[in-house]
Amino acid sequence: MNAQEKAQRGTLVIERSYRANIGDVWDLWTTKDGFESWWGPQGFRVEVSELNARVGGALCYEMIADTPEMIAAMKQMGSPASHPVNSRFTELEPRERLVITNVIDFIPGVTPYENRVAVDFKVQGAQVRMVVTFDAMHSDQMTQMQKEGFTSQLTKLDKRFGSAA
Amino acid sequence: MQLDVFQALADPTRRRIVETLLAGEQQVADVVAKAGIHQSGVSRHLRILHDGGFVSMRPDGQRRFYALQPAPFRELDGWLTPYRELWEARLDRFGAALEERSKQRRAKEAKEGKKRS
Numbered sequence: 001m002n003a004q005e006k007a008q009r010g011t012l013v014i015e016r017s018y019r020a021n022i023g024d025v026w027d028l029w030t031t032k033d034g035f036e037s038w039w040g041p042q043g044f045r046v047e048v049s050e051l052n053a054r055v056g057g058a059l060c061y062e063m064i065a066d067t068p069e070m071i072a073a074m075k076q077m078g079s080p081a082s083h084p085v086n087s088r089f090t091e092l093e094p095r096e097r098l099v100i101t102n103v104i105d106f107i108p109g110v111t112p113y114e115n116r117v118a119v120d121f122k123v124q125g126a127q128v129r130m131v132v133t134f135d136a137m138h139s140d141q142m143t144q145m146q147k148e149g150f151t152s153q154l155t156k157l158d159k160r161f162g163s164a165a
Numbered sequence: 166m167q168l169d170v171f172q173a174l175a176d177p178t179r180r181r182i183v184e185t186l187l188a189g190e191q192q193v194a195d196v197v198a199k200a201g202i203h204q205s206g207v208s209r210h211l212r213i214l215h216d217g218g219f220v221s222m223r224p225d226g227q228r229r230f231y232a233l234q235p236a237p238f239r240e241l242d243g244w245l246t247p248y249r250e251l252w253e254a255r256l257d258r259f260g261a262a263l264e265e266r267s268k269q270r271r272a273k274e275a276k277e278g279k280k281r282s
Contacts, residue, residue, distance in 0.1 A: 012249055016256050024266045028259060038262035042254055134252060 017129045025121060025128045026095045029053075035061070043070035052089070059087040059100060096121055170237045170244070173217040178202050179210050183233065186220060190232035 018025060028034040030053035040046045040063060050060040064082040065071045074081050091099035097120050105112035118133040174180055178200075185191065185200040193211065197204050211231060214220045218237050223230045 012245060012252070014249065014252050014256060016260065018260060018263055020263050020267050021270070024263055024270060028262055028266065034262075034266065037266070038255070038258040040255075041251060130256075132252065132256065134248075 011133060011135055014132045014134075015129065016132075017124070017127045019126055020128050022095050022121060022123050022128050025130060029098060029119060035059075040066075043067045043073075046085075053092060053098075055089060055092050057089045057092075059089060061085055090116075091118070095123075170217065170241050173213060173219060173237070174241075176210070176213075178206070179214055182207070182210055182214060183219060186231060186233045190223070190230050192228050192230050196231065 028038060030051070032048045032051050035051060036046055036048055039061075043066060044063050045066040046061040046063055048059070048061045050058045052058050062082050062084055065074045071081050085102065087100050087102040089098055090101040091097060097118070099116060099118045102115040103112060104115055116135055120131040120133075122129045122131075174183070181200040181202060182196055185196050188199075191199070193207060196202075196211070197207055211220065211222075215222055215231075218234055220231045221234050223232070
């Protein structure tokens with residue numbers, strides 16, 4: 001991605017260092033139980049149906065609202081409490097780098113776009129440094145908001161027609 | 166035409182102008198020279214940046230001085246903050262899961278070590 005694209009997409013970088021074994025860090029991204037143990041926005045958990053950690057390999061999971069508040073919020077928005085996510089590992093260098101790409105082509109009225117999360121790993125003595133680069137504008141939260149926005153627009157329309165009838 | 170903050174900064178020439186103005190207030194001729202951009206179009210870019218609130222203009226006789234204004238940069242930062250926070254929270258969970266996983270692996274290794282000895 002060049003600088004212009006970065007500015008347009010609002011790319012953000014977060015770095016963390018962990019006193020841990022690189023194998024454990026890597027497994028949290030590339031194994032079913034590892035991925036399920038932490039992934040997902042607050043209020044959601046994931047259930048992985050397919051995870052194939054190689055270039056082009058699938059990463060498919062169900063994102064499930066997991067707290068009473070979130071379940072209620074999704075219901076209020078007229079969204080199902082869970083939705084499937086189909087991603088792919090588009091780059092993968094074992095214990096060094098991986099890129100997870102998700103093609104968002106299901107939001108009505110929005111041009112299909114890619115949501116990418118790139119992760120670089122570096123062992124520094126007893127620590128592992130992890131650098132996560134992601135697109136803020138094209139993140140899964142943004143996708144969710146766009147979906148919700150669209151849904152709530154439709155709900156408003158329904159109401160308008162409903163009240164007119 | 167009023168562009169949003171991302172559109173205003175999506176243009177590479179305008180980003181170069183902004184980077185040049187980081188050094189402080191400057192007149193157009195200096196912006197052109199320091200940013201290494203062509204004279205043609207610079208007024209249009211400066212006008213867009215001015216309309217977007219990125220720069221202020223101070224006339225001084227025949228000369229016009231341009232300087233950066235903080236508001237849209239605060240807006241950019243504010244816009245990105247929730248995304249950063251969401252990911253920070255996610256990585257907090259990653260850290261907790263990692264600790265748990267390391268603990269389990271060490272316990273397993275200790276058990277296996279005991280068996281062997």
